[in-house]
Amino acid sequence: xxxxxxxxxxxxxxxxxxxxxxxxxxxxxxxxxxxxxxxxxxxxxxxxxxxxxxxxxxxxxxxxxxxxxxxxxxxxxxxxxxxxxxxxxxxxxxxxxxxxxxxxxxxxxxxxxxxxxxxxxxxxxxxxxxxxxxxxxxxxxxxxxxxxxxxxxxxxxxxxxxxxxxxxxxxxxxxxxxxxxxxxxxxxxxxxxxxxxxxxxxxxxxxxxxxxxxxxxxxxxxxxxxxxxxxxxxxxxxxxxxxxxxxxxxxxxxxxxxxxxxxxxxxxxxxxxxxxxxxxxxxxxxxxxxxxxxxxxxxxxxxxxxxxxxxxxxxxxxxxxxxxxxxxxxxxxxxxxxxxxxxxxxxxxxxxxxxxxxxxxxxxxxxxxxxxxxxxxxxxxxxxxxxxxxxxxxxxxxxxxxxxxxxxxxxxxxxxxxxxxxxxxxxxxxxxxxxxxxxxxxxxxxxxxxxxxxxx
Numbered sequence: 506x507x508x509x510x511x512x513x514x515x516x517x518x519x520x521x522x523x524x525x526x527x528x529x530x531x532x533x534x535x536x537x538x539x540x541x542x543x544x545x546x547x548x549x550x551x552x553x554x555x556x557x558x559x560x561x562x563x564x565x566x567x568x569x570x571x572x573x574x575x576x577x578x579x580x581x582x583x584x585x586x587x588x589x590x591x592x593x594x595x596x597x598x599x600x601x602x603x604x605x606x607x608x609x610x611x612x613x614x615x616x617x618x619x620x621x622x623x624x625x626x627x628x629x630x631x632x633x634x635x636x637x638x639x640x641x642x643x644x645x646x647x648x649x650x651x652x653x654x655x656x657x658x659x660x661x662x663x664x665x666x667x668x669x670x671x672x673x674x675x676x677x678x679x680x681x682x683x684x685x686x687x688x689x690x691x692x693x694x695x696x697x698x699x700x701x702x703x704x705x706x707x708x709x710x711x712x713x714x715x716x717x718x719x720x721x722x723x724x725x726x727x728x729x730x731x732x733x734x735x736x737x738x739x740x741x742x743x744x745x746x747x748x749x750x751x752x753x754x755x756x757x758x759x760x761x762x763x764x765x766x767x768x769x770x771x772x773x774x775x776x777x778x779x780x781x782x783x784x785x786x787x788x789x790x791x792x793x794x795x796x797x798x799x800x801x802x803x804x805x806x807x808x809x810x811x812x813x814x815x816x817x818x819x820x821x822x823x824x825x826x827x828x829x830x831x832x833x834x835x836x837x838x839x840x841x842x843x844x845x846x847x848x849x850x851x852x853x854x855x856x857x858x859x860x861x862x863x864x865x866x867x868x869x870x871x872x873x874x875x876x877x878x879x880x881x882x883x884x885x886x887x888x889x890x891x892x893x894x895x896x897x898x899x900x901x902x903x904x905x906x907x908x909x910x911x912x913x914x915x916x917x918x919x920x921x922x923x924x925x926x927x928x929x930x931x932x933x934x935x936x937x938x939x940x941x942x943x944x945x946x947x948x949x950x951x952x953x954x955x956x957x958x959x960x961x
Contacts, residue, residue, distance in 0.1 A: 509638040509700070514647045518654035519696035520581060520631055523689035524624065525658030527592040530666060530682050531620055532557070535599050538678060543602055549610065551893075553595075553617040558889030560621035564881040565734075567626045568874025569727045571633065577874075578701045580630035585693040588623025589686035591616045596682035600675035625885070627693075629878045634701060636862035636873060645809060648859040649795035653788065658689075734875045739934060743864055746930040748883040750817060750857065753923035754850060755891025757824070760899050760916065761843070768831055768910045769839055779843055786847020790816070791855040793848070809860045810931070816853025817928035823849050824921035831914030895920075 509517075536550040571580045594616035602609030631651075639647045662685060669681050725733075734740050765771040765779050794812050823846035830837035861880050865873040895916065902912035 508640045509635075509647075513700050514635070514639065514643070514650055515654075516696045516700055517631060517635060518651040520585070520627065520693045521651050521655035522658035522661075523585065523693040523696070524588065524627060525655040526662040526689045527588050527686050528620070528624065529659040529662050530685060531592050531595045531617070533663070534666065534670075534682075535595055538599055538673075539602065542673065543599070545602065545606075553613055555889050555893070556614065557617045557621035557624070558885045560618050561625040561885035562882050563622065564625040564629045564878035564885070565731055565875050566727055566878070568629045568633065568876070568878030568881075569730050570874070571630045572730070572872060572874040576701065577630040577634040577637075578697055581627045581634070581697050582694060584623045584625070584627025584630065585690050586623070587619050588627060589690040591619030591621075591623055592686040593679075593683045595620065596679045600679050603675050621885075625878075625881065629874065629881050632858075632861060632881070633865060633873045633877045636865040636877065638701075639862065641863060644862045645812070645855065645859040646795040648855050648862065649791045652855060652858060653791060656784075656788075730872060730875050731879070734872050734879060739864060740876050740879065742930060742934045743860070744879050744883045746927055746934055747857065747861075747880050748887045749923055749930065750853070750927035751884045751887035752891045752894070753820070753824075753920045753927065754854065755888045756895035756898075756920050756923075757846075757917070758895065759892045760895045760913065761827075763899075764827070764831070764913045764917075765839065768834055768913060770835070779840065782840060783843045783847040783850075786844040786849075787851035787854070788847075790848040790851025790853075792851075794852050794855045794859075809856050809863060812852055812856035813860055814928045814931045816849055816851075816856055817924045817931060819849035820846065820853055821921040821924035821928070824917045824924065828914040828918040828921065831910040831912075831917065834910055 532550075532554050536554070539545045539550050540547050567580065567584075571577050574580075595613060598609050598611075598613035598616050600609075601612060635647060635651065636644075666681050666685060670677060735744075761783070762771075762776040762780055765776045766773070771779065794816075797812070823842055826837075826842040827839075827846070830839055830842060861877060865876050898916045898919070899912060902915050903909060906912045906915070
């Protein structure tokens with residue numbers, strides 16, 4: 506199979522740009538409109554965003570569908586179509602809430618379920634396509650390019666649509682979101698066209714279980730395919746690693762700026778600048794991994810293992826630094842610590858994504874989509890829980906601890922411990938052989954699989 510060059514990688518990155526353009530409008534802009542312009546409870550957009558993460562538990566099922574068909578492009582295009590439709594319907598629902606809250610909220614629930622399904626479908630197949638078509642020496646750099654292009658989609662869309670939405674009306678909101686969704690879909694459609702190449706040959710023994718009544722071979726049902734992947738020690742350990750590390754990664758999102766304001770006395774403008782500094786550090790960390798991977802690709806310093814483990818440890822140290830800042834307040838270099846946290850998070854995140862691409866085919870061909878879907882589902886669940894868990898932890902600690910600095914310090918320290926646990930797990934994954942666990946009754950069936958039905 507022909508490997509993708511940088512132009513092909515850039516084209517797939519445009520799909521992530523388009524995906525990010527729709528997601529940022531639905532999870533950020535519509536969030537603000539519901540809370541500010543419509544004066545609805547902040548819990549409403551929170552629940553809707555949680556729904557969009559929850560539906561991504563279906564990622565393994567979607568990945569299995571692309572495995573069975575042997576083609577990823579139709580799933581990417583289909584996912585983007587569903588995502589664009591969901592984004593447009595979410596804007597319509599938000600506008601409808603101004604006149605009929607019940608009907609608007611009901612439509613919004615459906616729309617955000619579509620958004621989650623579209624993200625899961627397109628995102629999973631896109632990563633599998635990258636994993637199968639990018640040379641191993643380029644995977645860290647490719648992951649950096651693709652994820653930075655998604656963030657670029659966030660930034661460009663927020664900047665452009667922010668100007669187009671003024672003066673604000675609900676009609677203008679629907680027009681802007683619908684137009685953005687349509688443009689994003691067309692960009693993704695053109696970007697992915699012809700990248701995958703010719704269809705692969707029909708799957709051989711890995712997808713054949715037993716003859717059906719006509720004597721023809723039948724394909725492996727989804728539950729059996731998922732059980733096979735869960736029985737692979739690397740895939741199982743990596744799933745748990747993704748969940749724990751991404752939980753630590755996302756738990757800081759909603760408490761960092763309040764921490765700066767409450768403990769260090771930052772104004773809203775200063776805390777926003779602090780968040781920008783952190784994002785700048787994330788960019789720097791991603792670029793650092795891509796650069797070192799390209800320069801030292803064949804040596805230990807350029808390995809994904811080093812950057813995954815190192816990123817986790819550095820993130821833990823930075824969070825412990827924030828915990829120390831909770832005690833020392835104004836005497837602690839907060840901006841420098843937050844920048845280091847951003848660099849560490851960026852390095853860890855892009856190395857973990859590149860590791861997903863490397864491990865997708867580690868257990869044998871024919872299950873890449875299921876593996877990537879399983880890891881994507883773990884990431885989505887962790888992100889859905891992380892922000893909420895961080896805010897709940899702060900509320901609970903502040904209810905029992907008088908000093909806000911000490912309360913924040915305790916929460917940041919717990920997040921740091923999660924990153925240390927993640928680093929230990931990453932070391933185990935790197936050396937774990939791929940084996941089946943059919944003889945182990947505890948590992949033969951994923952605990953979450955009982956609610957997922959269906960066959961290919």
